[in-house]
Amino acid sequence: MWQAIIIVKYKVGILDPEAKTIQHALNTLGYQAVTGVETGKYFEVTLDGKLSRSEAEQMVREFSTKLLSNPVVQHFTMELLEIQP
Amino acid sequence: MKFGVVVFPGSNCDHDAYHVIKHVLKERVEYIWHKEENLRLFDVIVLPGGFSYGDYLRAGAVARFAPIMNAIQEFARRGGFVLGICNGFQILLEAGLLPGALIPNDHLRFRCQEVCIKVVNNQTPFTHGYTKGQVLRMPIAHYSGNYYADDDTIKMLQDEERIAFQYCTADGAVTPAANPNGSLLNIAGIFNREKNVLGMMPHPERAAELILGSEDGLGIFKSLVQHAEVRV
Numbered sequence: 001m002w003q004a005i006i007i008v009k010y011k012v013g014i015l016d017p018e019a020k021t022i023q024h025a026l027n028t029l030g031y032q033a034v035t036g037v038e039t040g041k042y043f044e045v046t047l048d049g050k051l052s053r054s055e056a057e058q059m060v061r062e063f064s065t066k067l068l069s070n071p072v073v074q075h076f077t078m079e080l081l082e083i084q085p
Numbered sequence: 086m087k088f089g090v091v092v093f094p095g096s097n098c099d100h101d102a103y104h105v106i107k108h109v110l111k112e113r114v115e116y117i118w119h120k121e122e123n124l125r126l127f128d129v130i131v132l133p134g135g136f137s138y139g140d141y142l143r144a145g146a147v148a149r150f151a152p153i154m155n156a157i158q159e160f161a162r163r164g165g166f167v168l169g170i171c172n173g174f175q176i177l178l179e180a181g182l183l184p185g186a187l188i189p190n191d192h193l194r195f196r197c198q199e200v201c202i203k204v205v206n207n208q209t210p211f212t213h214g215y216t217k218g219q220v221l222r223m224p225i226a227h228y229s230g231n232y233y234a235d236d237d238t239i240k241m242l243q244d245e246e247r248i249a250f251q252y253c254t255a256d257g258a259v260t261p262a263a264n265p266n267g268s269l270l271n272i273a274g275i276f277n278r279e280k281n282v283l284g285m286m287p288h289p290e291r292a293a294e295l296i297l298g299s300e301d302g303l304g305i306f307k308s309l310v311q312h313a314e315v316r317v
Contacts, residue, residue, distance in 0.1 A: 014233065041142075072186040072234070073186045
Protein backbone atom coordinates (compact mmCIF):
# COMPACT_ATOMS: atom_id res chain seq x y z
CA MET A 1 0.00 0.00 0.00
CA TRP A 2 1.00 3.59 -0.52
CA GLN A 3 0.54 6.36 1.97
CA ALA A 4 0.61 9.89 0.63
CA ILE A 5 1.29 12.72 3.04
CA ILE A 6 0.08 16.01 1.64
CA ILE A 7 0.47 19.44 3.19
CA VAL A 8 -1.49 22.36 1.77
CA LYS A 9 -0.38 25.89 2.63
CA TYR A 10 -1.10 29.41 1.47
CA LYS A 11 1.27 30.74 -1.19
CA VAL A 12 3.85 33.32 -0.18
CA GLY A 13 2.26 36.77 -0.22
CA ILE A 14 -1.27 35.58 0.62
CA LEU A 15 -2.37 36.86 4.01
CA ASP A 16 -2.71 34.03 6.54
CA PRO A 17 -4.46 35.79 9.43
CA GLU A 18 -4.58 32.62 11.54
CA ALA A 19 -0.79 32.26 11.39
CA LYS A 20 -0.32 35.95 12.27
CA THR A 21 -2.64 35.56 15.28
CA ILE A 22 -0.77 32.46 16.50
CA GLN A 23 2.57 34.20 16.11
CA HIS A 24 1.28 37.16 18.09
CA ALA A 25 -0.03 34.82 20.83
CA LEU A 26 3.33 33.02 21.04
CA ASN A 27 5.17 36.33 21.35
CA THR A 28 2.70 37.44 24.03
CA LEU A 29 3.36 34.20 25.94
CA GLY A 30 7.01 35.24 26.13
CA TYR A 31 8.39 33.32 23.16
CA GLN A 32 10.04 36.41 21.69
CA ALA A 33 12.32 34.23 19.57
CA VAL A 34 9.37 33.18 17.38
CA THR A 35 9.69 35.23 14.21
CA GLY A 36 7.32 33.43 11.87
CA VAL A 37 4.38 30.99 11.76
CA GLU A 38 2.73 29.30 8.80
CA THR A 39 -0.41 27.18 9.02
CA GLY A 40 -1.69 24.54 6.64
CA LYS A 41 -3.76 21.41 6.23
CA TYR A 42 -2.30 17.96 6.62
CA PHE A 43 -3.73 14.89 4.83
CA GLU A 44 -2.82 11.20 5.01
CA VAL A 45 -4.26 9.32 2.06
CA THR A 46 -3.79 5.59 1.49
CA LEU A 47 -3.76 4.20 -2.05
CA ASP A 48 -4.01 0.77 -3.57
CA GLY A 49 -0.67 -1.09 -3.58
CA LYS A 50 -1.31 -2.28 -7.16
CA LEU A 51 -0.37 1.19 -8.42
CA SER A 52 3.24 1.76 -9.40
CA ARG A 53 5.07 4.54 -7.60
CA SER A 54 4.79 6.87 -10.56
CA GLU A 55 1.07 6.12 -11.02
CA ALA A 56 0.43 6.81 -7.35
CA GLU A 57 2.44 10.04 -7.48
CA GLN A 58 0.60 11.23 -10.54
CA MET A 59 -2.78 10.48 -8.96
CA VAL A 60 -1.91 12.33 -5.75
CA ARG A 61 -0.68 15.36 -7.69
CA GLU A 62 -3.86 15.35 -9.74
CA PHE A 63 -6.34 15.24 -6.85
CA SER A 64 -4.28 17.59 -4.71
CA THR A 65 -4.51 20.19 -7.49
CA LYS A 66 -8.18 19.48 -8.22
CA LEU A 67 -9.61 19.20 -4.74
CA LEU A 68 -7.26 19.31 -1.74
CA SER A 69 -5.80 22.70 -2.65
CA ASN A 70 -7.06 25.78 -4.46
CA PRO A 71 -4.17 26.68 -6.79
CA VAL A 72 -5.29 30.32 -6.90
CA VAL A 73 -4.12 30.87 -3.31
CA GLN A 74 -2.50 27.63 -2.11
CA HIS A 75 0.28 25.20 -2.96
CA PHE A 76 0.98 21.70 -1.68
CA THR A 77 3.89 19.42 -0.91
CA MET A 78 3.63 15.63 -1.02
CA GLU A 79 5.54 12.60 0.14
CA LEU A 80 4.77 9.02 -0.87
CA LEU A 81 5.61 6.15 1.48
CA GLU A 82 5.29 2.40 0.93
CA ILE A 83 3.47 0.94 3.98
CA GLN A 84 2.39 -2.52 5.12
CA PRO A 85 -1.41 -3.10 4.99
CA MET B 86 -39.08 34.07 -16.59
CA LYS B 87 -38.25 30.90 -14.72
CA PHE B 88 -35.79 30.81 -11.84
CA GLY B 89 -34.19 27.70 -10.38
CA VAL B 90 -32.73 27.71 -6.86
CA VAL B 91 -30.10 25.02 -6.37
CA VAL B 92 -30.22 23.06 -3.12
CA PHE B 93 -27.00 21.48 -1.86
CA PRO B 94 -26.74 19.59 1.43
CA GLY B 95 -26.07 22.53 3.77
CA SER B 96 -27.65 25.32 1.71
CA ASN B 97 -29.62 27.57 4.07
CA CYS B 98 -30.62 30.64 2.06
CA ASP B 99 -32.46 28.61 -0.59
CA HIS B 100 -35.84 29.31 1.04
CA ASP B 101 -35.16 33.05 1.27
CA ALA B 102 -34.30 33.19 -2.44
CA TYR B 103 -37.36 31.09 -3.35
CA HIS B 104 -39.63 33.30 -1.22
CA VAL B 105 -38.40 36.55 -2.78
CA ILE B 106 -38.72 35.27 -6.34
CA LYS B 107 -42.14 33.71 -5.84
CA HIS B 108 -43.88 36.08 -3.40
CA VAL B 109 -42.16 39.44 -3.86
CA LEU B 110 -41.07 39.30 -7.51
CA LYS B 111 -44.04 37.04 -8.44
CA GLU B 112 -42.06 35.00 -10.96
CA ARG B 113 -41.92 31.25 -11.50
CA VAL B 114 -39.38 29.39 -9.40
CA GLU B 115 -38.43 25.83 -8.51
CA TYR B 116 -35.93 24.23 -6.21
CA ILE B 117 -33.32 22.13 -8.03
CA TRP B 118 -31.63 19.28 -6.16
CA HIS B 119 -27.85 19.26 -6.64
CA LYS B 120 -27.99 15.92 -8.45
CA GLU B 121 -30.09 17.34 -11.30
CA GLU B 122 -28.30 17.44 -14.66
CA ASN B 123 -30.91 19.06 -16.90
CA LEU B 124 -31.46 22.84 -16.66
CA ARG B 125 -33.23 23.38 -19.99
CA LEU B 126 -36.41 24.73 -18.40
CA PHE B 127 -34.70 27.60 -16.58
CA ASP B 128 -33.66 31.16 -17.47
CA VAL B 129 -31.86 31.99 -14.23
CA ILE B 130 -30.03 29.70 -11.82
CA VAL B 131 -29.46 30.92 -8.26
CA LEU B 132 -26.71 29.34 -6.18
CA PRO B 133 -27.82 30.29 -2.68
CA GLY B 134 -25.93 30.99 0.52
CA GLY B 135 -25.27 28.50 3.26
CA PHE B 136 -22.64 25.96 4.16
CA SER B 137 -22.72 23.38 1.37
CA TYR B 138 -21.05 20.17 2.53
CA GLY B 139 -20.27 21.82 5.85
CA ASP B 140 -17.65 24.09 4.22
CA TYR B 141 -15.33 21.09 4.56
CA LEU B 142 -11.86 21.61 3.05
CA ARG B 143 -12.72 25.14 1.82
CA ALA B 144 -16.04 26.90 1.33
CA GLY B 145 -17.49 25.67 -1.97
CA ALA B 146 -14.68 23.18 -2.64
CA VAL B 147 -16.83 20.06 -2.53
CA ALA B 148 -20.03 21.52 -3.99
CA ARG B 149 -18.24 22.36 -7.24
CA PHE B 150 -18.05 18.62 -7.98
CA ALA B 151 -21.82 18.07 -7.51
CA PRO B 152 -23.48 16.65 -10.65
CA ILE B 153 -25.38 19.89 -11.26
CA MET B 154 -22.18 21.91 -11.67
CA ASN B 155 -21.41 20.46 -15.13
CA ALA B 156 -24.91 21.44 -16.19
CA ILE B 157 -24.40 24.95 -14.78
CA GLN B 158 -21.10 25.32 -16.70
CA GLU B 159 -22.95 24.43 -19.90
CA PHE B 160 -25.95 26.61 -18.97
CA ALA B 161 -23.64 29.62 -18.42
CA ARG B 162 -21.71 28.91 -21.61
CA ARG B 163 -24.98 29.11 -23.56
CA GLY B 164 -25.76 32.50 -22.02
CA GLY B 165 -28.08 31.46 -19.17
CA PHE B 166 -27.98 33.73 -16.11
CA VAL B 167 -26.26 32.47 -12.98
CA LEU B 168 -26.39 34.35 -9.68
CA GLY B 169 -24.15 33.06 -6.87
CA ILE B 170 -24.80 34.57 -3.45
CA CYS B 171 -22.33 34.16 -0.57
CA ASN B 172 -21.62 30.40 -0.54
CA GLY B 173 -22.90 30.41 -4.13
CA PHE B 174 -20.15 32.95 -5.01
CA GLN B 175 -17.58 30.73 -3.28
CA ILE B 176 -18.77 27.76 -5.37
CA LEU B 177 -18.58 29.75 -8.64
CA LEU B 178 -14.96 30.67 -7.86
CA GLU B 179 -13.99 27.11 -6.93
CA ALA B 180 -15.64 25.91 -10.15
CA GLY B 181 -13.69 28.44 -12.22
CA LEU B 182 -16.83 30.17 -13.54
CA LEU B 183 -15.41 33.35 -11.99
CA PRO B 184 -11.72 34.19 -11.37
CA GLY B 185 -9.97 34.55 -8.01
CA ALA B 186 -10.67 33.10 -4.58
CA LEU B 187 -12.40 33.92 -1.31
CA ILE B 188 -10.12 33.35 1.69
CA PRO B 189 -10.94 33.74 5.40
CA ASN B 190 -11.71 37.31 6.54
CA ASP B 191 -8.57 39.24 7.51
CA HIS B 192 -9.76 39.62 11.12
CA LEU B 193 -10.75 35.91 11.42
CA ARG B 194 -14.26 36.73 12.61
CA PHE B 195 -17.58 35.66 11.15
CA ARG B 196 -19.23 38.93 10.11
CA CYS B 197 -23.03 39.17 10.24
CA GLN B 198 -24.00 42.81 9.71
CA GLU B 199 -25.48 45.29 7.30
CA VAL B 200 -23.03 46.82 4.82
CA CYS B 201 -23.15 49.46 2.11
CA ILE B 202 -22.08 48.52 -1.39
CA LYS B 203 -21.64 50.70 -4.43
CA VAL B 204 -22.87 49.75 -7.91
CA VAL B 205 -19.69 49.91 -10.02
CA ASN B 206 -21.09 48.70 -13.35
CA ASN B 207 -24.81 49.18 -14.07
CA GLN B 208 -24.55 48.27 -17.78
CA THR B 209 -25.37 44.58 -17.21
CA PRO B 210 -28.51 42.42 -17.14
CA PHE B 211 -28.14 42.11 -13.33
CA THR B 212 -27.65 45.79 -12.51
CA HIS B 213 -29.30 48.00 -15.14
CA GLY B 214 -32.10 48.82 -12.68
CA TYR B 215 -29.61 50.73 -10.54
CA THR B 216 -27.72 53.92 -11.28
CA LYS B 217 -23.92 53.89 -11.51
CA GLY B 218 -22.47 54.68 -8.11
CA GLN B 219 -25.77 54.00 -6.30
CA VAL B 220 -25.23 52.90 -2.70
CA LEU B 221 -27.18 49.78 -1.63
CA ARG B 222 -27.72 48.46 1.89
CA MET B 223 -27.58 44.68 2.28
CA PRO B 224 -26.55 42.20 4.94
CA ILE B 225 -23.44 40.05 4.85
CA ALA B 226 -22.97 36.85 6.87
CA HIS B 227 -19.70 35.06 6.18
CA TYR B 228 -16.30 33.91 7.42
CA SER B 229 -14.60 33.51 4.03
CA GLY B 230 -15.44 36.64 2.08
CA ASN B 231 -12.00 38.09 1.61
CA TYR B 232 -11.67 38.38 -2.17
CA TYR B 233 -8.21 37.67 -3.55
CA ALA B 234 -6.85 37.49 -7.10
CA ASP B 235 -3.39 38.08 -8.55
CA ASP B 236 -2.47 41.48 -10.01
CA ASP B 237 -3.14 40.43 -13.63
CA THR B 238 -6.61 39.17 -12.74
CA ILE B 239 -7.47 42.34 -10.82
CA LYS B 240 -6.34 44.44 -13.79
CA MET B 241 -8.44 42.28 -16.13
CA LEU B 242 -11.50 42.72 -13.89
CA GLN B 243 -11.02 46.48 -14.00
CA ASP B 244 -10.30 46.67 -17.74
CA GLU B 245 -13.32 44.53 -18.62
CA GLU B 246 -15.60 46.36 -16.14
CA ARG B 247 -16.27 43.15 -14.28
CA ILE B 248 -16.38 44.58 -10.76
CA ALA B 249 -20.08 44.64 -9.90
CA PHE B 250 -20.04 46.01 -6.34
CA GLN B 251 -17.53 47.47 -3.88
CA TYR B 252 -17.95 47.85 -0.11
CA CYS B 253 -18.28 51.54 0.69
CA THR B 254 -19.38 54.07 3.30
CA ALA B 255 -22.99 55.28 3.45
CA ASP B 256 -22.07 58.15 1.12
CA GLY B 257 -20.33 55.90 -1.39
CA ALA B 258 -16.65 56.31 -0.48
CA VAL B 259 -14.62 53.13 -1.04
CA THR B 260 -12.37 53.17 2.05
CA PRO B 261 -10.44 50.58 4.09
CA ALA B 262 -12.77 51.26 7.04
CA ALA B 263 -15.80 50.29 4.92
CA ASN B 264 -14.19 46.96 3.99
CA PRO B 265 -15.66 44.25 6.25
CA ASN B 266 -13.35 41.37 5.33
CA GLY B 267 -10.09 42.48 3.70
CA SER B 268 -11.19 42.03 0.07
CA LEU B 269 -8.83 43.50 -2.53
CA LEU B 270 -10.21 46.82 -3.86
CA ASN B 271 -13.19 46.34 -1.47
CA ILE B 272 -14.63 43.90 -4.02
CA ALA B 273 -18.07 42.60 -2.98
CA GLY B 274 -19.14 41.06 -6.30
CA ILE B 275 -17.83 40.35 -9.81
CA PHE B 276 -19.12 39.31 -13.24
CA ASN B 277 -17.77 36.90 -15.81
CA ARG B 278 -16.55 38.39 -19.07
CA GLU B 279 -19.94 37.99 -20.80
CA LYS B 280 -21.83 39.49 -17.79
CA ASN B 281 -24.26 36.58 -17.52
CA VAL B 282 -22.69 35.24 -14.30
CA LEU B 283 -22.63 37.33 -11.09
CA GLY B 284 -21.09 36.26 -7.80
CA MET B 285 -21.48 38.41 -4.68
CA MET B 286 -20.98 38.08 -0.92
CA PRO B 287 -23.82 40.37 0.29
CA HIS B 288 -27.33 38.88 0.35
CA PRO B 289 -29.78 40.66 -2.01
CA GLU B 290 -32.46 38.09 -1.17
CA ARG B 291 -32.35 39.20 2.47
CA ALA B 292 -32.77 42.83 1.42
CA ALA B 293 -35.85 42.59 -0.76
CA GLU B 294 -38.66 43.73 1.56
CA LEU B 295 -38.91 46.98 3.53
CA ILE B 296 -40.29 45.11 6.55
CA LEU B 297 -36.89 43.41 6.74
CA GLY B 298 -35.01 46.70 6.69
CA SER B 299 -34.08 47.17 3.03
CA GLU B 300 -35.36 46.38 -0.42
CA ASP B 301 -32.18 47.47 -2.17
CA GLY B 302 -31.42 43.89 -3.24
CA LEU B 303 -34.63 43.45 -5.19
CA GLY B 304 -33.17 45.48 -8.07
CA ILE B 305 -30.94 42.58 -9.10
CA PHE B 306 -33.91 40.25 -9.54
CA LYS B 307 -36.03 42.97 -11.19
CA SER B 308 -33.20 43.87 -13.57
CA LEU B 309 -33.05 40.27 -14.77
CA VAL B 310 -36.81 40.11 -15.33
CA GLN B 311 -36.87 43.44 -17.20
CA HIS B 312 -33.89 42.37 -19.29
CA ALA B 313 -35.80 39.24 -20.36
CA GLU B 314 -38.95 41.23 -21.18
CA VAL B 315 -37.03 43.65 -23.39
CA ARG B 316 -35.33 40.76 -25.14
CA VAL B 317 -38.65 39.03 -25.89
